[in-house]
Amino acid sequence: MPTRIRILIADDHPTIRKGLIATLEPEPDMEIVGAAPTRQAAIAMWQETRPDITLMDLALEGCDGGVDAIRQIRKESPTAKIIVFSAVTGDEDVFQALRYGAVTFLTKETPDEELVQTIRDVHAGGRPIPPEIARKLADRLTQSSLTTREVEVLSLVARGYRNKEVAAALSISEETVQGHMKHILSKLGVNDRTSAVVVAAQRGIIRLR
Structure with missing residues (x-):
């Protein structure tokens, strides 16, 4: 057998x-x-x-x-x-x-x-x-991947955090958050924060709780 x-x-x-x-x-x-x-x-x-x-x-x-x-x-x-x-x-x-x-x-x-x-x-x-x-x-x-910090930023945005709150949570400046968001939108090929969250969730980059 x-x-x-x-x-x-x-x-x-x-x-x-x-x-x-x-x-x-x-x-x-x-x-x-x-x-x-x-x-x-x-x-x-x-x-x-x-x-x-x-x-x-x-x-x-x-x-x-x-x-x-x-x-x-x-x-x-x-x-x-x-x-x-x-x-x-x-x-x-x-x-x-x-x-x-x-x-x-x-x-x-x-x-x-x-x-x-x-x-x-x-x-x-x-x-x-x-x-x-x-x-x-x-x-x-074939797509640009987000950095660890960019994933952290977008995960907080997905939870409803504003730039000021993201900055406080990650101990970085609001200007740095804005820079990260600019890169995130470019890498994901979208024009706004909501679309970035949706696309990232669909791709498995972030988790919606």
């Missing part, structure tokens, strides 16, 4: 976890070794089970938890095979997930048959990137 592909699921929605188990368990060459609802649980279960494949949602504990888990797992084991399976699909999300070591990225609209085949392909050493994910990655690589 061939060795089964041992799979760890990490997703914060019970319905998704149950659905993935129902889809994958019947496959004769697959075995679910754990289902984690949080970032910490995902890391702990990975350390305990050392799965062949990890299916990782990005929206663990505030959208960035999945990327953090990928980074920590890959730091511990550079050969760990992680497939992102997520509804969070901004081009920045795709870029960061692949940057920190995910093998490929699937949306939650992916048909069951494609998910199953992708798991087999990745286990065999392949790196199948869906066309829509390749386009998002290409978009991200």
